[in-house]
Amino acid sequence: MGEMDIGNTRRDAAAVAGVGHTEYSRNSGVTTLTLAVRAIQAALADAGLSRRDVDGVACHRVGDSADPALVAQTLGVRDLRFVRDVFGGGSSCIAPLDAAASAVAAGQARCVVVWRALNGRSGVRMAGAASNPALSADAQYWLPYRHISAPQQFAMFARMYRHKYGVTAEDLGRVAIAQRAHAALNPRAMMRQPITMDDYLGSRWIAEPLRLLDCCLESDAAVALVVTSAARARDLRRTPVTITATAFGGGNQLASNHHSDPTVPGAAIMAPRLYAAAGLGPDDIDLAELYDAFTPSCRCNWRRTASASRARRPT
Numbered sequence: 001m002g003e004m005d006i007g008n009t010r011r012d013a014a015a016v017a018g019v020g021h022t023e024y025s026r027n028s029g030v031t032t033l034t035l036a037v038r039a040i041q042a043a044l045a046d047a048g049l050s051r052r053d054v055d056g057v058a059c060h061r062v063g064d065s066a067d068p069a070l071v072a073q074t075l076g077v078r079d080l081r082f083v084r085d086v087f088g089g090g091s092s093c094i095a096p097l098d099a100a101a102s103a104v105a106a107g108q109a110r111c112v113v114v115w116r117a118l119n120g121r122s123g124v125r126m127a128g129a130a131s132n133p134a135l136s137a138d139a140q141y142w143l144p145y146r147h148i149s150a151p152q153q154f155a156m157f158a159r160m161y162r163h164k165y166g167v168t169a170e171d172l173g174r175v176a177i178a179q180r181a182h183a184a185l186n187p188r189a190m191m192r193q194p195i196t197m198d199d200y201l202g203s204r205w206i207a208e209p210l211r212l213l214d215c216c217l218e219s220d221a222a223v224a225l226v227v228t229s230a231a232r233a234r235d236l237r238r239t240p241v242t243i244t245a246t247a248f249g250g251g252n253q254l255a256s257n258h259h260s261d262p263t264v265p266g267a268a269i270m271a272p273r274l275y276a277a278a279g280l281g282p283d284d285i286d287l288a289e290l291y292d293a294f295t296p297s298c299r300c301n302w303r304r305t306a307s308a309s310r311a312r313r314p315t
Contacts, residue, residue, distance in 0.1 A: 010101065010102060010105040010245075011244055011245060011277070011278065011279065012230055012242040012243070012244055013101070013104070013105035013229065013230060013243075014100070014101035014102075014104040014105050014227055014228070014229060014230060014242070014243050015227070015228065015229070015230040015233040015240035015241060015242045015243060016225050016226065016227055016233075016240060016241045016243065017047040017049070017226045017227070017228050017232075017233040017236050017238060017240050018043040018044060018045070018046035018047025018048075018049065018225070018226035018236075018237075018238060019043055019046055019223075019224070019225055019226075020038075020039045020040060020041065020042025020043030020044070020045070020046055020223070020224045020225075020226075021039055021042060021188070021221065021222065021223045021224070022035050022038050022039050022042075022117075022221050022222045022223075023221065024188060024189070024190050024219045024220070024221040025121075025190075025219065025220050025221065026121045026122065026190075026219070026220065027119075027121065027122040027220060028119055028122065028220035028221070029122075031066065031119075032064070032065040032066045032117045032118055032119055032123070032222070033066035033070060033071065033074060033117075035117040035118075035119070035220070035221065035222035036059070036065070036066055036071050036115050036117035036222050036224070037071065037074055037075065038222065039115055039117060039222035039223055039224035040054075040071070040075065040113045040115055040224045042224065043113065043115075043224040043225055043226045044113070044226060046226070046237070046238060047226045047228075047233075047236050047237055047238060048236045048237030048238075049111065049226060049236065051075045051076050051077070052076075053110070053111045054072075054075060054077050054111050054112075054113055055077065055079055055080060055081045055082065055109045055110055055111055055112075056080070056081055056082030056083070056100065056103055056104075056108070056109030056110075056111065056112030056113070057069075057071055057072045057075075057077070057080070057082070057083055057084070057112065057113055057114075058082070058083070058084035058085075058086070058096035058097070058099050058100045058103075058112055058113070058114045058115075059071070059084075059085065059086065059096055059114065059115050059116060059117070060085075060086035060087070060088055060089070060092040060093060060095060060096050060116060061085070061086075061087070061089075061116070061118070062087065062088065062089040063124065064089075064118050064119075064120070064123065064124040065116070065117050065118050066117065067085070068083055068084070068085050069083060069085075071115075075113075081108060081109045081110075082100075082103045082108050082109035082112060084096050084099040084100070084103075086099070090291060090293065091291050093116060094246055094248075095248070096114045097114050097225065097227070097243070097246070098246040098248075100112035100114045100225075100227040101227055101243045101246065104227055104228060104229055105229075110228060110229070110232070111226065111227070111228045112226075112227045112228070113224055113225070113226055113227075114224065114225045114226075114227055115222055115223065115224035115225070116222065116223055117221075117222035118220070118221070118222070119220045120218040120219050120220060120221075121217075121218045121219050121220050122220050123220070125218055149207070150293065150294075151206045151207045151210050151215055151294070152207045154207075154210065154293070154294045154296065154297065155206075155207035155208060155209060155210045157262055157296065157297075158172075158209050158210055158214075158294065158295075158296040159208075159209055160262055161262045161263070161296050162209060162296075164261075164262070165263075167296075169201060169209065169211075170197060170201075172209075172214055172295040172296060173197050173200035173201060173213075173295075174197075175292075175295040175298050176195065176200050176213045176214060176295050177194075177195055177196070177197065177200060179292060179295075179298070180192075180193075180194060180195045180213075181194060190217055190219060191217065195213060199213065200213045210294060210295075210296075214294055214295045214296070215293070215294055216292070216293045216294065227243070230242050244278045244279075244280070245274055245277035245278035245279075245280075246274070246277075247270045247273045247274035247277060248270065249266040249267070249269050249270030249273075262296075
């Protein structure tokens with residue numbers, strides 16, 4: 001991924017004015033188009049807006065969801081001024097949000113809906129998407145060994161991490177236990193039953209050294225945001241959250257790279273640019289949300305990264 005800096009001219013110019021979501025499930029029983037529209041409608045209602053207000057759409061996907069142009073057509077958007085279709089999963093989620101904020105700040109669009117919709121459990125699953133050689137140059141190293149699923153790929157990452165830093169199974173288990181405790185506080189979470197270390201150690205292997213409870217769920221769901229100007233958002237139903245800054249940085253392929261330290265993610269490298277764009281520093285951050293699809297990912301990021309995003313409420 002190429003690098004891109006967001007200058008001070010866009011700081012706090014755009015805001016998230018509404019949030020919508022569908023139920024998280026193992027089988028939604030509907031298409032990703034339906035999931036996307038439902039989440040978008042909920043986000044618009046949350047903001048006090050309607051379909052008629054939408055003039056921009058942005059999403060990310062890995063060949064596993066409805067085309068954004070089709071979503072816009074289904075919504076009945078008559079004058080579509082902005083479309084962004086980002087290819088990628090996982091940490092790509094920031095890209096369409098950044099694009100929406102930039103479009104609003106530049107006057108390309110007035111109201112952009114941003115979403116992710118997928119039938120990740122009942123439909124196209126990540127292992128199936130990853131088996132497409134066009135998705136990554138790394139695929140040439142995976143496919144001869146049927147090494148194609150995300151748990152398999154992150155298992156190699158986890159093995160290197162454990163070997164280099166002497167991390168034990170119990171260390172990873174503590175992450176799983178803590179994350180489940182957090183989920184128990186969230187009424188939308190699918191897995192809310194507390195777990196113990198015995199539960200963790202007794203869970204079946206997925207790809208050593210990853211057990212079942214090291215891995216996130218594959219779910220069917222959609223989530224959507226409404227992005228508009230900060231000035232307009234202040235007059236809407238909800239207290240808006242302004243988008244202070246975003247930043248992109250070059251990451252690493254999981255297989256073909258020269259990256260020897262698993263605790264230094266791309267986020268740590270681009271953190272200075274992010275803080276500079278936001279006019280903030282690490283001491284200003286009191287909430288950090290880390291990508292935690294697998295326990296070693298969360299533990300590695302927490303160990304070393306100095307990067308976090310912060311959404312400031314306007315005064």
